[in-house]
Amino acid sequence: MHKAHRATLNNPQSQLLKKQWQALRSEAQTTLRNLQDEWWISKANEIQTHADRNDMHSFYDAVKTIYGPRNCSLAPVRSADGTTLIKDQALIVERWAEHFNTLLNQPTPVDLTVLAELP
Known part of the structure; x- marks a missing residue:
């Protein structure tokens, strides 16, 4: 050919x-x-x-x-202030933990004494 x-x-x-x-x-x-x-x-x-x-x-x-083989690449993540790009796997995991900690652990606006007064 x-x-x-x-x-x-x-x-x-x-x-x-x-x-x-x-x-x-x-x-x-x-x-x-x-x-x-x-x-x-x-x-x-x-x-x-x-x-x-x-x-x-x-x-x-x-x-x-x-x-084929599984692609186990990690996507880089920005730091909390958004200035640096984190590429290390351990630091990426720490950054995600920090993100979800701040996202999910917000102070409640509800007055908890009101709940105690309910019958």
Whole structure:
């Protein structure tokens, strides 16, 4: 296919070379598509076999080959004053704890002595 493509580029007016290159390219795409289909079918059969045998370790390993490795990246977080960008994992966790602490631990505007006077 690559040789036919080079020949077509060297002689762009030749319709015969162009048709040969297109036919070879089409054949290569069909072959590739068939190989991909065979791989998916074999992977699905492999996963189904693991599931039927209750072999969960192999089942999840086979599923991971399809989906790829998990991306465990952390998004950077701004500091409380918004000036610096925190990229360290431990500092990010501390910043989130600080954020939720200030968000959820607000002083109550309710007078608690009123609750004590209820019957």
